[in-house]
Amino acid sequence: MKKVFVDYKKCLACKSCETACAVEQHPSHTLFGALGDTRTQINVRVLGVEHEAFPLSCRHCDPADCLDACPSGAISRDEGSGAVLLNPDLCKACAMCAMVCPFDAIAFKQTHRARYGRDVAYKCDLCNDRIKKGGTPACVEACHSGALVYGDFDRIRGDRAVSGLKCYLLGKHDALPPLVELFRELRRKECLRRRGGE
């Protein structure tokens, strides 16, 4: 089963993934449509923690706590792709899923898929339609630095078995390209400087 892996060491926090996700999820599939639209849904969020950054979104866990907690039958798994999917027609926005998700990957708002004039839960769908046609998720396609990789879960886990979330993180080579290395160094210094200045 393939998943999206994050090599946070390569993430430059450019947020291309967020933009690509917004465009992919928007009914117009255009940047102009998604811009300034309060219903625009973005399923990935670039989080900055000190000098580190990484895009976080649903990990499509197996077993998935959210799926087991949903009392309205809205969350299911596509057995073919492994994606954990959320059907907004059945979702009651009751937050049982968000209450147990360790990755904070489920949020609520009135998206374009909300049908009853209220908020619904929304989360990453692994671009299920794209990957079923042999493509890659939009965020991965948009990532310039190689921080997001769509790859085989079992193989990667076998290669880099570590505890907790780390098994989701992928770093094929410990050596980073010189520019990325430089960028990280600058960011680390900037972070230290700002903290020192407080």
Place this chain on the structure above:
Amino acid sequence: MKVVTVGTGMAAAEFVQRLRLEGLKGPITMIGDEEFPPYSPCVIPFFLAGEPLETVYWKGRDFYERYGVNPLLGDPVTEIDIERRQVRTSGGRIEGYDRLLYATGSRSWYPKPQWLETRGVFGFKTLTDMVAIDRYVRENRITRAVVFGGGFIGVDAALALRHRGLEITLVHRNTRLLSQMTDEEGGRFATAKLKEKTGIDIRLKSTVDAIIADHGQLTGVRFSDDSSMETALLIVSIGVSPNSEPMTGEDRGVAVSAQMLADPSIYCAGDVAVTPHLVDGRDGIYATYPNAMLQARTAARHLMHGDGVYPGSINTNVLKKHIDFPIVSAGSFSGEAVTWEQGDIWRRVYLKDGKINGYLIIGDTRMSGYVYQLYRSQKRVDRSIKAILASPRHDGYYREMLGVRDCGSSVF
């Protein structure tokens, strides 16, 4: 092998679905006191709030046909004869079984059951209740309602009817709403915010002592302070009790083994089963959907494969209905309290031996999943919990993972 379920609720439906998916070929009979396909009690208030009835059937309206079930509906089971392996219904029907799942759930508890004989007084527990309230509100053009009981179900009822456009008075005996799932301070915070955000008239330390009726039609209620109010709709939601009488003769739930067995041929699951708490081991009825699911799956697995153990229940719950103001809680509220508050958000964790003993997260759900995992796994958090609760970006999990503990500024 003939399998019979007493009850057609969520635990029974999950149990039956699992058995069929695992390849059980024998006959399955489901006996229930209502006339519906299995539905989700968590979802039914949304029907009352105006959403389609179709969405309450969380495993599909065609459940019985799809899983080859013989449904016996509208006829509650009154007696279980363990020796002869048969159940008897109130209509006099006798049904034999090889394996039984007892999953009858719970029912509303009424201080004065005779109130229900008056038109305009309803419980708020079953789909039958919802359909009746919906029809009553439509046919009588009801514009205001009194909800008696401010626990989870009462607040749920008040929010659903408010969403439908009714003016609501919510009457609760305690000093705060949701008194079971909150501590004193958190409950007061939640109550004040709910009042502010919804405009519901909340009357605390008060009860409905009498109803006023005219020719069998409700016209008003009288409160404990002797004041009265005109209303044609009263919802009574002050408590529930488990439907365990046919099994045990009492309404205190059914004790089960770790395999969910109440007897060598009877499984029991859902809101009627007495199970140990996963963290503190205390026996109780932990009536939430995830517990019921796991219990039903444990029972189904044991029936099919003869193995599997129920790890225990967790009393996590969240109330977020119709308004964007979630209230999350779990565990027990004793120990050293660590609190963080800002605007609409109020978070408190109770620590015992450096581990989470209980928590309350009010106003947003971000980070509640992380705290839930920390509670479940009983990790030591006495050093980090303050920073986790106070983190404005809810990145506690990722800090932990990266080994970045300090809550300094970020360059992004």
